[in-house]
Amino acid sequence: MTVEIIIVLALLALAIVFFAMEWLPVDIITLSLLVALVVSGILTPAEAFSGFANEMVIILASVFVLSSAMLKSGVMDWLSDSIRRYGGRTETRAKGILLTITAATSAFLSNTVATAMLMPAVLRIARDAEASPSRFLMPVAYASILGGACTLIGTSTNIAGSAMAAQLGLQPFSMFEFLGIGLLMATSGIVWLVFFSNRLTPAHAPVEPGEEIGAQAYLSALVVPEGSRAEGRAIGALKLGTIGVTALSVVRAGKRLNPHHRRKLAGGDLLIVRAPRESLLRAEADLGLAIDASQHFSDRDVEHDEIAMAEAVLLAQSNLVGRTLKQLDFHRRYGVRVVAIHRPGHARPAKIENMRLQVGDVLLVQGAQQDLESLRGNRNLWGLLEVESRVLTHRQGAITVGTVLTAVMLGAWGVLPLSITLLSAAIALVMARFVTMEEAYRFIEWRLLVLIAGLTSFGGAMIETGAAMFLAELIVGVTLPFGVTVSMAAFALLTVLLTQPMSNAAAALTVIPVAAASAETLGVDARALVILVTLSASLSFITPLEPACLLVYGPGRYHFRDFVRAGLPLTVICLTLLLIFLPVFWPL
Incomplete structure (x- = not known):
C-alpha cells in the first residue's frame, strides 16, 4: 500500500464520517477534499476541478430550472385534480392510480418536488377512501423514488453516476437507458405497495374531515x-x-x-x-x-395584504439542525419570522425561539410574499405549501410543457447533446419571462452541483492512486469464492447502506470507482457495474432520511421504525430484480 493510497483512503473515511455526522455542509466537505488532494500533490488544480467541467453539471442545473418552470405551468395542479377525480373511493384503486401517476411524474421532476406537490391531493384521496393518510403518504414517497430511477433526469443520483462514468472513460448514460429495468422495478414496487404492504404500512391516525397539510398541531x-x-x-x-x-x-x-x-x-x-x-x-x-415571534415582522414596512404564511420542513442536510432560532437570528437571515413549530411526538411547553431545531421539524413562517417565495429553493428549508406568486396562463403553461418535452426528446433521439437541448430550453423559458433569472438561480441546488462535481474528481483520484483497486480487491477477495453474483450483490448492498448516512449521490460516487476497479477481476463489464451501483443508490427505502420520505414523516405521523419495517421488503425486491435483470439489459 502506497502513501498516496493511505492518504486517499483516510480522506474517504473522514468524508464518510463528516457526511454522516453532518458537522459541516456537504459542499464544504467536498471542497475540502479537493483542497487536501491538491495540497498533498495527488491531484493538480486542473484535475481537482475537472468535475466542474463535466456536462452533467450543466444537465443538472438545467433540470432544476426546467422543474421550476413546470411547477409554475400548473401541470402539477392538473395532475392533482385528475388523481382526485379518477382515484375512486376504494383504498386499493385510489392507491394504485396515485402511485402510478406519482412515479410517472417523478421520472421528469425530482422525487422531493413530486412528493411535495402531490401531498394535498394525497390527503384528500385518503379522506375520500376513509383510510388513514399514513397508508398513502409513505407509498407515495416510495413511488417517487421508484419513478426517479427510470430516466437520466429523474434523480440527481443518475446524473451523478453518468458524470462518474464519463470520468472513468466509459460512455455516459443516455436519457432512457434505465427505462426498461426502471419500469420493471417501479411496476413491481407499486404492485407490492398497493396489494401487499398494508400490514407493514402503519395507520397511525384516521383522516378527519378537512384535514390537509397545515392541520397538524x-x-x-x-x-x-x-x-x-x-x-x-x-x-x-x-x-x-x-x-x-x-x-x-x-x-x-x-x-x-x-x-x-x-x-x-x-x-x-x-x-x-x-x-x-x-x-x-x-x-x-x-x-x-x-x-409572538420575539422579533418585528420585517426590516422594511410592508402592507398588511402583502403578508402571508407558509410551511417549511427542516431537511436532513440542513445546517440549521441543532441550533435555536435565537442563535440563528432567523428573521434577519431569511427576512421572515417563525411563528410556530410542529414536531411529531413533542408535547412539552417551550418557547419556540429556545428550541433546538431537529430534522423533520415543520416551521410555520410569516413574511412578505417575496421572502416566503425565496424559501422554496432553499436547501436548509423546503417550502411545503404553495406560496402566492405569479403563475403562468394556460397558454404559457402549455408552451412550457411543450418546450421541456421537446428538449427531452431531442436529447433522447441524439439530434443534439442532452446538455445542449436542456440548456437551450431553460434559456428559452427565461428569455420568454416564464421564469425570471432570480427564480432560475434560486431553484438550482448549488450544494448538490458542488457535491457531484467534487466527488467526481475525488473518484478519479481513487482510480489514479490505486485506492479503488485496493478496496475492490478486498471486497472481491471475500465474495468471489461464492460467485460473481454475490460480489455484485455486495457492491449493491454496500451502496444501499452508505445512502443511509450519506446522500444518494455521494454514496454512488463513493462506490462507483471501487466497483469499476473490480470489473477485470470479476470478468464483467465495468459499465454494467457502474449502472448497478447507480441504481442501487436510489433504493433508499429503509430510513426516512431521503428528502422525499422526510417530507411525509411529519404529516404521516410516522416513527423511524415504520420505514424500516415497510422499506426493507421493498429494498429486497428491487435489489433482487436489479441483480437478476441487469445482465439482460447490459450483458456482462
Whole structure:
C-alpha cells in the first residue's frame, strides 16, 4: 500500500464520517477534499476541478430550472385534480392510480418536488377512501423514488453516476437507458405497495374531515396585548378548545405558571399553546391575542395584504439542525419570522425561539410574499405549501410543457447533446419571462452541483492512486469464492447502506470507482457495474432520511421504525430484480 493510497483512503473515511455526522455542509466537505488532494500533490488544480467541467453539471442545473418552470405551468395542479377525480373511493384503486401517476411524474421532476406537490391531493384521496393518510403518504414517497430511477433526469443520483462514468472513460448514460429495468422495478414496487404492504404500512391516525397539510398541531406562543379582549379574562372564559387551541403554559414576568382554567390573563402574558395553523389565526382574530415571534415582522414596512404564511420542513442536510432560532437570528437571515413549530411526538411547553431545531421539524413562517417565495429553493428549508406568486396562463403553461418535452426528446433521439437541448430550453423559458433569472438561480441546488462535481474528481483520484483497486480487491477477495453474483450483490448492498448516512449521490460516487476497479477481476463489464451501483443508490427505502420520505414523516405521523419495517421488503425486491435483470439489459 502506497502513501498516496493511505492518504486517499483516510480522506474517504473522514468524508464518510463528516457526511454522516453532518458537522459541516456537504459542499464544504467536498471542497475540502479537493483542497487536501491538491495540497498533498495527488491531484493538480486542473484535475481537482475537472468535475466542474463535466456536462452533467450543466444537465443538472438545467433540470432544476426546467422543474421550476413546470411547477409554475400548473401541470402539477392538473395532475392533482385528475388523481382526485379518477382515484375512486376504494383504498386499493385510489392507491394504485396515485402511485402510478406519482412515479410517472417523478421520472421528469425530482422525487422531493413530486412528493411535495402531490401531498394535498394525497390527503384528500385518503379522506375520500376513509383510510388513514399514513397508508398513502409513505407509498407515495416510495413511488417517487421508484419513478426517479427510470430516466437520466429523474434523480440527481443518475446524473451523478453518468458524470462518474464519463470520468472513468466509459460512455455516459443516455436519457432512457434505465427505462426498461426502471419500469420493471417501479411496476413491481407499486404492485407490492398497493396489494401487499398494508400490514407493514402503519395507520397511525384516521383522516378527519378537512384535514390537509397545515392541520397538524404546532407549538407556538400567543401574547396578551395591553388592552386586548383577553386581558383580565380567565383562560377558561376564552373557550380556546372551541377553536382548536390547547393551552400548555403561561409565562408571566419570566415565571412559568400552570394554565388553570380559572387563571386570569394579564397584559404582556405569554400563552404557550398547541394548535393548528388556522386555529392560531382565529385566536388572533377572535380573541385579540397576538402570535409572538420575539422579533418585528420585517426590516422594511410592508402592507398588511402583502403578508402571508407558509410551511417549511427542516431537511436532513440542513445546517440549521441543532441550533435555536435565537442563535440563528432567523428573521434577519431569511427576512421572515417563525411563528410556530410542529414536531411529531413533542408535547412539552417551550418557547419556540429556545428550541433546538431537529430534522423533520415543520416551521410555520410569516413574511412578505417575496421572502416566503425565496424559501422554496432553499436547501436548509423546503417550502411545503404553495406560496402566492405569479403563475403562468394556460397558454404559457402549455408552451412550457411543450418546450421541456421537446428538449427531452431531442436529447433522447441524439439530434443534439442532452446538455445542449436542456440548456437551450431553460434559456428559452427565461428569455420568454416564464421564469425570471432570480427564480432560475434560486431553484438550482448549488450544494448538490458542488457535491457531484467534487466527488467526481475525488473518484478519479481513487482510480489514479490505486485506492479503488485496493478496496475492490478486498471486497472481491471475500465474495468471489461464492460467485460473481454475490460480489455484485455486495457492491449493491454496500451502496444501499452508505445512502443511509450519506446522500444518494455521494454514496454512488463513493462506490462507483471501487466497483469499476473490480470489473477485470470479476470478468464483467465495468459499465454494467457502474449502472448497478447507480441504481442501487436510489433504493433508499429503509430510513426516512431521503428528502422525499422526510417530507411525509411529519404529516404521516410516522416513527423511524415504520420505514424500516415497510422499506426493507421493498429494498429486497428491487435489489433482487436489479441483480437478476441487469445482465439482460447490459450483458456482462
